[in-house]
Amino acid sequence: MSTTLKRVHGYLAEFDSVKELYHAAEKVNEAGYNRWDVHSPFPIHGMDHAMGVKRSKLPWLVFFGGAAGTTTAFLLQYITQVKLYPTIVQAKPATIFSLPAWFPVMFELTILFSAFTTLFGLLALIGLPRLNHPLFASKRFPKFSDDGFFVCIEARDPKFSQAGTKSFLEEIGGKNIELVEDEI
Amino acid sequence: MEATATAPAHTPADGAPRVLEREPLVLNNRSYSWITNRICGIVENKQPGLWWLLFVPSVILTGVMVFCFVYLIATGVGVWGQKQPVAWAWDITNFVFWIGIGHAGTLISAILFLTRQKWRTSVNRAAEAMTLFAVMCAGLFPAFHVGRVWMVWFLAPIPNANAIWQNFKSPLLWDVFAVSTYFTVSVIFWYIGLIPDLATLRDRCKPGLKKLLYGTFALGWRGGNRHWSHYETAYMLLAALSTPLVLSVHSVVSFDFATSVVPGWHTTIFPPYFVAGAIFGGFAMVLTLMIPARKIYGLQDLITPKHIDNMAKIILLTGTIVGYAYSMEFFMAYYGANKFELQTFQLRGLYGPSTWAYYFMFGFNVFAPQLFWIRWCRHNMWMVMIVCMCVNAGMWFERYVIIATTLERHLTPGSWRTYEATWVDKVTFLGTFGFFMMLFLLFLRFLPVIAIGEVKGVLPQSNPHQDDHPEKGIQEEDLMDYADRHVAKTVNA
Numbered sequence: 192m193s194t195t196l197k198r199v200h201g202y203l204a205e206f207d208s209v210k211e212l213y214h215a216a217e218k219v220n221e222a223g224y225n226r227w228d229v230h231s232p233f234p235i236h237g238m239d240h241a242m243g244v245k246r247s248k249l250p251w252l253v254f255f256g257g258a259a260g261t262t263t264a265f266l267l268q269y270i271t272q273v274k275l276y277p278t279i280v281q282a283k284p285a286t287i288f289s290l291p292a293w294f295p296v297m298f299e300l301t302i303l304f305s306a307f308t309t310l311f312g313l314l315a316l317i318g319l320p321r322l323n324h325p326l327f328a329s330k331r332f333p334k335f336s337d338d339g340f341f342v343c344i345e346a347r348d349p350k351f352s353q354a355g356t357k358s359f360l361e362e363i364g365g366k367n368i369e370l371v372e373d374e375i
Numbered sequence: 376m377e378a379t380a381t382a383p384a385h386t387p388a389d390g391a392p393r394v395l396e397r398e399p400l401v402l403n404n405r406s407y408s409w410i411t412n413r414i415c416g417i418v419e420n421k422q423p424g425l426w427w428l429l430f431v432p433s434v435i436l437t438g439v440m441v442f443c444f445v446y447l448i449a450t451g452v453g454v455w456g457q458k459q460p461v462a463w464a465w466d467i468t469n470f471v472f473w474i475g476i477g478h479a480g481t482l483i484s485a486i487l488f489l490t491r492q493k494w495r496t497s498v499n500r501a502a503e504a505m506t507l508f509a510v511m512c513a514g515l516f517p518a519f520h521v522g523r524v525w526m527v528w529f530l531a532p533i534p535n536a537n538a539i540w541q542n543f544k545s546p547l548l549w550d551v552f553a554v555s556t557y558f559t560v561s562v563i564f565w566y567i568g569l570i571p572d573l574a575t576l577r578d579r580c581k582p583g584l585k586k587l588l589y590g591t592f593a594l595g596w597r598g599g600n601r602h603w604s605h606y607e608t609a610y611m612l613l614a615a616l617s618t619p620l621v622l623s624v625h626s627v628v629s630f631d632f633a634t635s636v637v638p639g640w641h642t643t644i645f646p647p648y649f650v651a652g653a654i655f656g657g658f659a660m661v662l663t664l665m666i667p668a669r670k671i672y673g674l675q676d677l678i679t680p681k682h683i684d685n686m687a688k689i690i691l692l693t694g695t696i697v698g699y700a701y702s703m704e705f706f707m708a709y710y711g712a713n714k715f716e717l718q719t720f721q722l723r724g725l726y727g728p729s730t731w732a733y734y735f736m737f738g739f740n741v742f743a744p745q746l747f748w749i750r751w752c753r754h755n756m757w758m759v760m761i762v763c764m765c766v767n768a769g770m771w772f773e774r775y776v777i778i779a780t781t782l783e784r785h786l787t788p789g790s791w792r793t794y795e796a797t798w799v800d801k802v803t804f805l806g807t808f809g810f811f812m813m814l815f816l817l818f819l820r821f822l823p824v825i826a827i828g829e830v831k832g833v834l835p836q837s838n839p840h841q842d843d844h845p846e847k848g849i850q851e852e853d854l855m856d857y858a859d860r861h862v863a864k865t866v867n868a
Contacts, residue, residue, distance in 0.1 A: 213839035216600075232407060232575070233832035234603035235839055242600055247608035267532060268543045276540040283544055295549040295627055299556040302620045306560040306613060310567065313609040317602040320594035327597075333578035335598045336571070338407035343599075 197372040200325035201227075201345035202356050203332065204365025209235055211364055212340040216241040218363045219342060226348035230332070230341040249312050256308025257301045264300035268293040325373035332371075343371070400494055400833050402676040407831050410677070414572075414823050415579055417672050422820060425671055430816045436809020443803040444519060452522050456796040460785040465800040466516045468774040469807065471628060472656070473513035474554065475649075475770060478621055479657025480506025481561055484568070485617035488610070494685055496829035497678045500572075501668065502661045503565040504822070508814040509660070510558045512807040517550075546630035553627035560620055564613045567606070570596050571828040625649040632777065639719035639781040642707065648700035652773060655693035655740070658686050659766035664815060666756050666763075668824065677825055680754050687753040690766065694744030697773075701737060715786065722784045728793045729780040732772050739769025 206212040209231070216229050220243045229238065238244075269287065272278070277285030283292065314320065326332050326343065335341055342365060344356050353370070360368050401410070447454055457464050480503040487495040518527050529535050530551045541548050573593035580586035596602070626646035633645040662683065669678040708720035724733045743765035746752040753759065779794045818824070835841055 209837050209839050210841060228599040228601050230598045231600065231603070232411075232598060233571070233828040233837060234607050235600070235832075235837065237839055238600045239604050241839075244601060244604050247605045249605055249608045250612060253612050271532075271534075271540040272543050276534070276538070278540075278542055280542055280544055289544055292544040295546075295623070295630075296543060296552045298619075298623060299549075299552040302560060302616050303556045305616050306563050309609050309612050309616070310563050313567070313605055314594070316605045319596065319602075320591075322595065324595060324597060336575040336578045336596075337411045 196375050198375050199346040199353070200371040200373045201343050201348075201351070202360055203326065203329055203341055203343045203369045203371050204360040205331060205334075205367045206340040206342065206365060209340065212342070213238065213241050215342055215363045215365065219344065222350070222359060224344055224348050224350050226345040226351070228343055230326075230335040230339070230343065232336055232338060247316065249309065249316060252312040253305050253308045256312070257305035260301040260304025261297050263304070264297040265293065267300075268296060325371055328373070329369055329371050331367055331369065398679075398681050399835070400497070400679070400681070401830065402679050405676055405834075407834070410830055411575060411579075411827055413673070413677070414825050414827050415576055417819065417824060418576060418821060419579070423671055426816060426819070429812060433809045433813035433816060436806050437813050440803060440806025440810055443799055443806055444515070447519060447799065447803075448524060454797060454799045456794060456800050458792060458794075460787075460790050461779055461782040461792065461794040463520075463782060464779045464794055465775075465796050465804060466520045468771065468778050469804050470513050470516035470520075471774040471778070472771045473509045473516075473807065473811075474628060475625065475653035475656045475774075476660045477506040477509035477513060477557075477561075477657065478625060478650075478653035479661045480504070481557075481564070481617050481621040482654055482657065483661070484564060485614040485621060488614040489618060492685075493833045494682050496826055496833050497674075497682055498661060498665060498686070498825075499829070500565075500568065500822075500826045501665055501818075501824050502657075503561065503568070504818045505661060505664060505815060506561055506657075507558065507565060508811050508818075509657075510554065510561065511814070512811050514554065514558070515807065546627065546634050549627045550631055553624045557620060557624045560613070560617060564617055567609060567613065568826055568829070569822065570594060570606075571598065572823040572826060574598065575827055576823065622650055625653040637781060638713070638715040638786070639723065640777070641716075642704065644700055644703060644707070648697070648704075651693045651696040651700065652740075652770060655690060655697055655744075656766060656770035658690050658693070659763040659770070662686055662690075662759060662763045663767060666760055668819065670756075672819075672824070674825065677830060683756070683759060684750075684753045687747045687759055687762075690762070691744050691747040694740055694766070698737075698741035701741065719781060719784065723776060723780055727780060727784060729776070729783060732776050732780055736769055736772040736776050739765040740773060743769065 204215075206215055212229055212231065213235060216238060219227055220241065229235075229242065231238075239246075272285055272289065272293075273287065279285055283289055331339065332341065333339075342360065344351060344360070350356075357368055357370075405413075455464070455466065457466075480499070483495050483502045484499045487499075518524055521527055521529075530541075530548070532541060534540050570593060573589050574596035577586055577589040577593045580589060626649065629645035629649035632640035633642060635641060665678060666683070669675055705720055705724065708716045711717075721727075724730060743762050746758065746762055751758070752762070783794050784791055831837060
């Protein structure tokens with residue numbers, strides 16, 4: 192007799208095509224669920240709209256990351272070239288007026304900091320990396336990275352009910368509906 | 376789109392306008408799982424004999440390269456052919472050559488992404504990998520060129536042993552920042568693109584070390600749309616960041632020359648001329664690698680003649696820009712009334728000691744790609760390979776002409792010398808090809824050579840609105856990015 196406790200993660204339903212998945216997503220959104228997601232091997236155009244997902248906040252993070260890069264490069268060059276170690280090369284001034292010659296490094300560090308912010312901002316926003324996820328317990332789920340299209344409605348959604356959600360997923364055309372459980 | 380939708384050609388008998396179908400990006404109506412199996416199969420199955428036939432010599436050449444560098448350090452920079460006045464020679468030529476090749480990858484991933492060139496999906500992964508490996512080869516040369524390679528940390532923005540700071544007004548320091556930023560951002564871009572495909576490999580592996588490694592680097596990717604939404608934004612942002620970056624890198628490399636007062640280097644045309652040349656050389660190298668790879672691994676349905684045709688056209692375009700730059704340089708030397716500049720170009724192209732290099736450069740870079748005006752030449756793989764080989768060689772000669780032959784005839788005729796490379800110069804350069812090939816073959820062995828997820832995304836069945844509108848001529852593109860556009864676009868009668 193197993194003593195493992197299990198907690199319901201949610202219902203996973205499979206769909207045959209992008210088109211079916213798209214229309215199912217529209218229906219789940221209309222039904223008022225908000226803790227759910229669709230899983231597909233590639234991003235689907237217009238899916239954000241069908242699901243009612245808002246635009247990513249990532250560009251804002253990247254803007255500030257980039258601005259930090261510009262500032263760092265400016266300070267690095269101003270402090271070293273004007274304050275710490277002023278050198279006159281080819282009669283060019285060692286003052287703030289050599290600013291134009293600092294632009295390339297300011298540009299490069301802006302891009303560098305922005306790129307790092309994009310990477311780490313992305314990981315923070317999507318909550319990865321993580322070592323495991325209840326969905327990986329499902330036998331069918333790994334198909335998502337090949338040719339499977341899934342909808343998963345999570346149990347923590349206020350509208351979730353074991354019987355109601357299952358029949359709802361059947362109604363919108365879901366196949367191989369599976370209750371995904373999480374070991375605790 | 377308008378042009379296509381109203382194209383009058385091929386009007387059928389009933390008078391209704393017919394629209395030409397776009398050439399499909401993936402041939403033979405392949406399914407999602409066929410694409411997954413075919414690309415993952417390269418990694419999962421045994422490598423063909425040819426892979427080993429190439430890998431073993433590559434490793435040996437890498438060893439030879441390491442030996443040459445060790446010999447250089449142990450003996451001194453005198454083992455290279457540099458003598459005054461030619462202080463920049465094969466090493467800097469090789470640096471500019473490799474860094475130029477490293478431009479195609481980010482161009483394909485960034486600029487072609489922003490301009491919605493969907494054909495990029497089949498070639499971007501390999502091109503980006505090639506970019507990284509080329510930049511790695513490039514980075515070796517300036518590091519050893521400094522002479523005392525153990526002092527290379529002087530390049531980093533930290534004060535040296537005498538508390539002296541770098542001169543940030545120097546283009547050489549800009550170059551350090553440009554190249555290292557380019558490499559780092561290219562790695563990030565490449566890795567973000569790889570995450571979904573690593574998840575695919577993870578999901579196909581049996582539990583074990585492989586699964587653990589692919590799984591670790593896939594970061595637990597689940598392909599949820601709430602993730603894709605952020606992911607696509609991140610990809611778009613990186614493309615937008617990389618576009619000016621890729622244009623800046625070779626511009627900054629050209630500043631190394633253009634900001635000097637050496638006749639033949641001191642020209643404003645250098646940044647666009649270098650960037651066009653880099654894209655040109657990079658595409659030639661992409662084709663040099665991809666044409667054999669597509670044949671060996673049976674990827675003809677994914678990398679179609681259309682892809683090769685498109686890349687050949689880009690080579691034709693950039694090759695012609697490069698030809699224009701060569702001619703314009705000559706015109707400026709003549710028209711600029713600077714006799715030193717004029718003399719430099721006369722020596723370079725007409726009666727100097729190394730005019731042969733100039734003719735190689737001009738013939739390979741300007742004349743050879745002109746064959747791509749002919750459709751047959753763009754569709755015959757042998758022809759494409761021959762032209763690409765010419766371009767690969769021609770771009771090396773271009774840098775040799777700019778760097779070594781210019782310095783051979785410096786401002787003071789008393790110090791004129793003819794440069795000759797030593798065996799160490801030549802063998803080191805050959806060794807970097809081995810290093811480059813070794814890295815590329817390892818990439819083919821362990822990572823998906825084509826972006827699986829991205830190719831699936833451009834299939835017709837990936838459009839959620841496929842066949843929603845019965846009118847002919849409605850293309851996928853008509854519906855893209857207009858979330859509210861469920862209304863059929865009217866076709867002009």
